[in-house]
Amino acid sequence: MSVSPLGADKTDIPAYMQALGRAAREASQGLRRADSGRxxxxxxxxxERVDGSREALLAANAEDMQRGREAGLDAALxxxxxxxxARIDAMIEGLEQVAxxxxxxxxxxxxxxxxxxxxxxxxxxxxxxIGIIFESRPNVTVEAASLCLKSGNACILxxxxxxxxxxxxxxxxxxxxxxxxxxxxxxVQVVATTDRAAVGELISRPEFVDVIxxxxxxxxxxxxxxEAKVPVIKHLDGVCHVYVDATADQNKALAxxxxxxxxxxxxxxxxxxxxxxxxxxxxLLPELAKRFAEHGVELRGCERTRAVLPQAxxxxxSDWGEEYLAxxxxxxxxxxxxAAMAHIERYGSRHTDVIVTQDYGLARRFLAEVDxxxxxxxxxxxxxxxxxxxxxxxxxxSTDKLHARGPVGLEGLTTRKYxxxxxxxxxx
Amino acid sequence: MSVSPLGADKTDIPAYMQALGRAAREASQGLRRADSGRxxxxxxxxxERVDGSREALLAANAEDMQRGREAGLDAALxxxxxxxxARIDAMIEGLEQVAxxxxxxxxxxxxxxxxxxxxxxxxxxxxxxIGIIFESRPNVTVEAASLCLKSGNACILxxxxxxxxxxxxxxxxxxxxxxxxxxxxxxVQVVATTDRAAVGELISRPEFVDVIxxxxxxxxxxxxxxEAKVPVIKHLDGVCHVYVDATADQNKALAxxxxxxxxxxxxxxxxxxxxxxxxxxxxLLPELAKRFAEHGVELRGCERTRAVLPQAxxxxxSDWGEEYLAxxxxxxxxxxxxAAMAHIERYGSRHTDVIVTQDYGLARRFLAEVDxxxxxxxxxxxxxxxxxxxxxxxxxxSTDKLHARGPVGLEGLTTRKYxxxxxxxxxx
Numbered sequence: 088m089s090v091s092p093l094g095a096d097k098t099d100i101p102a103y104m105q106a107l108g109r110a111a112r113e114a115s116q117g118l119r120r121a122d123s124g125r126x127x128x129x130x131x132x133x134x135e136r137v138d139g140s141r142e143a144l145l146a147a148n149a150e151d152m153q154r155g156r157e158a159g160l161d162a163a164l165x166x167x168x169x170x171x172x173a174r175i176d177a178m179i180e181g182l183e184q185v186a187x188x189x190x191x192x193x194x195x196x197x198x199x200x201x202x203x204x205x206x207x208x209x210x211x212x213x214x215x216x217i218g219i220i221f222e223s224r225p226n227v228t229v230e231a232a233s234l235c236l237k238s239g240n241a242c243i244l245x246x247x248x249x250x251x252x253x254x255x256x257x258x259x260x261x262x263x264x265x266x267x268x269x270x271x272x273x274x275v276q277v278v279a280t281t282d283r284a285a286v287g288e289l290i291s292r293p294e295f296v297d298v299i300x301x302x303x304x305x306x307x308x309x310x311x312x313x314e315a316k317v318p319v320i321k322h323l324d325g326v327c328h329v330y331v332d333a334t335a336d337q338n339k340a341l342a343x344x345x346x347x348x349x350x351x352x353x354x355x356x357x358x359x360x361x362x363x364x365x366x367x368x369x370x371l372l373p374e375l376a377k378r379f380a381e382h383g384v385e386l387r388g389c390e391r392t393r394a395v396l397p398q399a400x401x402x403x404x405s406d407w408g409e410e411y412l413a414x415x416x417x418x419x420x421x422x423x424x425x426a427a428m429a430h431i432e433r434y435g436s437r438h439t440d441v442i443v444t445q446d447y448g449l450a451r452r453f454l455a456e457v458d459x460x461x462x463x464x465x466x467x468x469x470x471x472x473x474x475x476x477x478x479x480x481x482x483x484x485s486t487d488k489l490h491a492r493g494p495v496g497l498e499g500l501t502t503r504k505y506x507x508x509x510x511x512x513x514x515x
Numbered sequence: 516m517s518v519s520p521l522g523a524d525k526t527d528i529p530a531y532m533q534a535l536g537r538a539a540r541e542a543s544q545g546l547r548r549a550d551s552g553r554x555x556x557x558x559x560x561x562x563e564r565v566d567g568s569r570e571a572l573l574a575a576n577a578e579d580m581q582r583g584r585e586a587g588l589d590a591a592l593x594x595x596x597x598x599x600x601a602r603i604d605a606m607i608e609g610l611e612q613v614a615x616x617x618x619x620x621x622x623x624x625x626x627x628x629x630x631x632x633x634x635x636x637x638x639x640x641x642x643x644x645i646g647i648i649f650e651s652r653p654n655v656t657v658e659a660a661s662l663c664l665k666s667g668n669a670c671i672l673x674x675x676x677x678x679x680x681x682x683x684x685x686x687x688x689x690x691x692x693x694x695x696x697x698x699x700x701x702x703v704q705v706v707a708t709t710d711r712a713a714v715g716e717l718i719s720r721p722e723f724v725d726v727i728x729x730x731x732x733x734x735x736x737x738x739x740x741x742e743a744k745v746p747v748i749k750h751l752d753g754v755c756h757v758y759v760d761a762t763a764d765q766n767k768a769l770a771x772x773x774x775x776x777x778x779x780x781x782x783x784x785x786x787x788x789x790x791x792x793x794x795x796x797x798x799l800l801p802e803l804a805k806r807f808a809e810h811g812v813e814l815r816g817c818e819r820t821r822a823v824l825p826q827a828x829x830x831x832x833s834d835w836g837e838e839y840l841a842x843x844x845x846x847x848x849x850x851x852x853x854a855a856m857a858h859i860e861r862y863g864s865r866h867t868d869v870i871v872t873q874d875y876g877l878a879r880r881f882l883a884e885v886d887x888x889x890x891x892x893x894x895x896x897x898x899x900x901x902x903x904x905x906x907x908x909x910x911x912x913s914t915d916k917l918h919a920r921g922p923v924g925l926e927g928l929t930t931r932k933y934x935x936x937x938x939x940x941x942x943x
Contacts, residue, residue: 116860119884193883199905205894207904210882214916297916318746318917339939346941432544454638454934455621456547466633466937475942476635476933477627488642488725489746489918493933505904505921506882509894511767513774514903 097280104288107243107276108295111216114273115241119213123190125268126237133264134182137229140260141175147256148225155249167223168250178229181480185233188479191497192239195506204512209503213239215297217500218289219482220245220311222303225253231300232261232275234482238500241274243296245289248281255279290315302483320491320499322484324410325355325438327468330427330453332444333366339465340367340443341374346467347441349382353412355484356439356461356471360407360417362427365391368420372396375418384414391420408434424449431457438486439463439471460486460493525708532716535671536723538701539644543669545699547641551618553696558661561692562610565657568688569603575684576653583677595651596678606657609908613661616907619925620667623934632940637931641667643725645928646717647910648673648739650731653681659728660689660703662910666928669702671724673717676709683707718743730911748919748927750912752838753783753866755896758855758881760872761794767893768795768871769802774895775869777810781840783912784867784889784899788835788845790855793819796848800824803846812842819848836862852877859885866914867891867899888914888921 097103118126137144148170155165191211198208217240221227228244235242246254258277265274278285290299290311299319301311312319329347331340347358363371372395379386386392387406388399399418406417407430421427424442431440439461442453450464461471471494473481478496485491491499525531546554565572576598583593619639626636645668649655656672663670674682686705693702706713718727718739727747729739740747757775759768775786791799800823807814814820815834816827827846834845835858849855852870859868867889870881878892889899899922901909906924913919919927 116884119886120880201903201905203898203903205891205898205903207898210890212883212886215886318915320917336939342939342941350942452548455640456544458547458640458643459932461933461935462638463633463935464937465939466935467941469942470631470633470635470935470937470940471933475629475631475633477629487746488930489748492930502916502920504887505889505899507889507891507894507898509892509898511764511770511893512898513770513895514778514897 100280100282100284101288103280104285105295107278108292110273111241111243111276112295114271115213115215117271118239118241118274121239121270125270126190126239127186129236129264129268129270130182130186130233132267133233133261134179136260136263137175137179137182140256141172144170144175144253144256147252150252151250160249164223168225170225170253174226178226181230182233185237185480188237188497190237191501196503203514204509206508208506210506211501211503214500214502215240216295217242218245218296218299218317220286220289220299220301222247222307223249225250225257227302228254228257228277229261231482234480234497234500236274238497240500243276243278243289245278245286251281287314290317293317300483320485320495321487322355323486324436325357326359326408326410326434326436327356327439328360328362328431328435329358329441329443329468330362330424331364331367331371332424332442332446332449333364334446334449335367335443336445337367337371340371341378343441343443343465343467344375345378347469348379348384348416350467350469352414356468357412358416358468359409359411360419360434362430363418363420365420365422368392369395379416382414384416387415387417389419392418410436424453428453428457435459436486439468441466441468460484528708528710528712529716531708532713533723535704535706536720539669539671539704540723542699542701543641543643546667546669546702549667549698553698554618554665554667555614557664557692557696557698558610558614560695561661561689562607564688564691565603565607565610568684569600572598572603572681572684575680578680579678588677592651596653598653598681602654606654609658610661613665613908616665616925618665619929624931631942632938634936636934638934639929639931642928642930643668644723645670646673646724646727646745648714648717648727648729650675650735651677653678653685655730656682656685656705657689659910662908662925662928664702666925668928671704671706671717673706673714679709715742718745721745728911748913748923749915750783751914752864753785754787754836754838754862754864755784755867756788756790756859756863757786757869757871757896758790758852759792759795759799760852760870760874760877761792762874762877763795763871764873765795765799768799769806771869771871771893771895772803773806775897776807776812776844778895778897780842784896785840786844786896787837787839788847788862790858791846791848793848793850796820797823807844810842812844815843815845817847820846838864852881856881856885863887864914866912867896869894869896888912
């Protein structure tokens with residue numbers, strides 16, 4: 088019978104998860120009190136410990152990799168699972184960067200006097216306890232823990248079972264960092280069982296967990312959203328569009344379209360559908376085809392696209408709305424911005440959409456009316472990213488509308504409560 | 516067979532609700548484009564129409580009242596159901612006030628240049644479609660519709676079946692206002708069936724509804740939160756505390772305690788438990804008892820309270836955490852602020868909690884560490900209110916932590932998307 092550090096029997100999953108939940112809830116009270124200096128001390132101590140544990144981390148990871156190869160994991164999964172000296176360097180750098188970020192907690196906005204004589208403002212405070220569920224990449228353990236800690240939240244991390252040895256080794260480093268700063272051990276807890284029932288417990292206990300952030304494939308996220316009894320901040324798909332208007336600067340349009348598709352294929356902010364205003368289709372399509380061919384991108388076009396580019400594959404209705412995450416691009420010729428916006432409204436995923444135009448009025452309307460987490464004029468979809476936006480860090484990109492929308496940094500892990508300063512005022 | 520204005524058969528509830536949902540989703544696209552002038556025009560036209568429909572409104576309400584009396588509704592419910600000239604005046608005034616409020620939509624915050632050359636900011640935009648489920652008070656129909664419209668959201672309103680004739684008559688006034696301003700009829704829709712299955716449909720269709728706001732008793736709200744497949748902004752209970760510290764100005768403590776309990780008994784921001792620091796209990800309790808007796812408030816005390824006030828009822832463990840909504844007050848003597856905060860953490864509902872103190876350090880700690888939607892120093896809990904806070908209007912008070920916390924005004928009905936202004940930038 089294996090016993091967790093908390094003394095709970097890990098074969099009794101509900102009891103084990105409740106023990107983690109209670110420890111997290113209690114730790115979150117301590118974290119509310121912790122000032123930035125103490126949180127940064129813990130982050131830097133964690134970085135130091137990761138640095139000093141390179142051999143142990145690589146050995147633990149080798150164990151995971153060995154098991155993964157035996158289990159027949161594919162090359163992409165094995166790549167995500169692998170730790171290397173460079174990846175450990177990146178973890179250490181990440182911890183140091185989060186320590187250097189400004190602390191959002193305690194900031195008071197808009198403190199104003201009211202006619203009654205009270206002063207009212209809003210103070211930024213931690214959410215409380217955050218549950219994070221993720222798949223193979225072990226560096227997410229460190230990244231998520233650091234962002235939760237800096238924003239004053241306790242966290243319970245549930246990584247993929249294929250990374251269990253790596254995560255356990257990283258967990259030790261995080262624990263030492265907390266101890267060094269005198270912060271409660273319950274501030275960061277890594278779930279030490281691979282039993283899937285643990286996820287079910289984690290997402291159904293609002294008394295222990297304030298919000299769940301799932302990171303991983305769409306099916307994982309859909310399942311968690313469907314079953315959770317706790318609010319979820321989530322990212323579903325990224326079906327991002329670039330619309331090139333008739334007034335666009337054609338060189339900028341080409342540069343943006345190529346970059347949005349080819350700079351990286353597997354990211355959620357990659358363009359999946361290119362919409363071309365009819366007057367520019369004939370001139371732009373041949374040059375686009377040439378450039379995309381150089382990158383080996385398969386083009387799937389509507390009939391009007393194929394009238395200019397007969398070599399393009401005929402797009403079927405399922406191509407609109409498809410997140411390829413691959414060197415494939417759907418292209419549609421439309422009649423003006425209204426048609427483009429209607430297409431985005433119908434097939435888009437409300438992630439990131441771009442207009443390329445030199446027309447001021449169209450740019451203004453597109454910005455106001457397209458209902459996506461990022462709406463851009465004359466820029467590549469690939470900018471939709473917490474670092475590019477200046478958040479300093481990113482725990483994910485939310486495609487939800489409530490609470491956090493778009494790239495989520497430290498601020499998205501906090502909430503604001505009202506604070507009222509009085510001098511004996513009563514209500515009339 | 517009754518047919519709705521939308522042509523859907525109201526006896527086929529799923530089809531009827533889908534027709535409402537589709538109309539709302541479509542209207543929300545129109546509302547995204549509507550400027551403040553047009554929205555205000557609709558609100559003022561609604562006010563005018565309500566003013567011109569007084570007789571019809573009172574007649575419809577008389578029908579509801581008659582049915583309510585026959586069904587044996589209690590006096591409190593009948594009072595909430597009743598319309599009067601004064602209540603119609605208040606509706607009209609409310610519409611005019613919402614028209615006069617600043618429009619939150621379109622505001623761009625923090626537009627900053629990034630090293631890549633793009634400018635990034637956040638634009639405030641409507642949530643989309645809001646479903647509001649409420650009980651007997653027909654004035655909520657007008658209030659909710661006006662706040663949703665002003666914030667650019669389409670809404671689907673589901674009032675109590677006991678108010679159906681009043682709500683139908685009000686719905687007519689709202690419709691005329693929308694027409695007058697040329698806004699889509701689907702912008703405000705009142706569910707025209709009392710079948711409870713309509714609520715089930717409304718809360719389980721994220722493709723039509725972006726957020727549900729239930730207003731009413733705790734059991735309604737709990738049921739909706741449990742069953743909803745759409746995010747819910749909710750208010751559960753208000754177990755509000757006042758803690759009087761040893762350093763408190765005793766006259767201020769008395770005034771705040773009396774006001775927080777007796778100014779109104781049935782509101783969520785009424786104090787339900789008074790916590791007294793031991794050194795002041797002996798001097799404050801006799802005077803408090805005298806003043807509360809004048810108001811007919813029943814006191815339920817802990818043992819230490821009853822040592823000073825033997826006439827107080829002995830509090831049982833269930834008194835802590837009880838939302839009386841009545842002239843009853845629980846009193847507990849505690850040893851210092853730490854014990855008070857631990858009590859609030861254990862028994863409170865994270866709504867509104869107050870410290871009365873002259874100690875700067877304690878005030879600062881209480882503000883930072885008490886995890887409630889409103890935390891106050893030296894002021895009555897009764898100030899936790901959208902109007903008192905200067906929001907201009909209030910659709911409710913949220914006890915959730917995500918998205919909106921505390922009194923929810925127009926801003927709480929919006930979200931922020933990222934906007935990026937570029938000039939051809941691509942990602943390196």
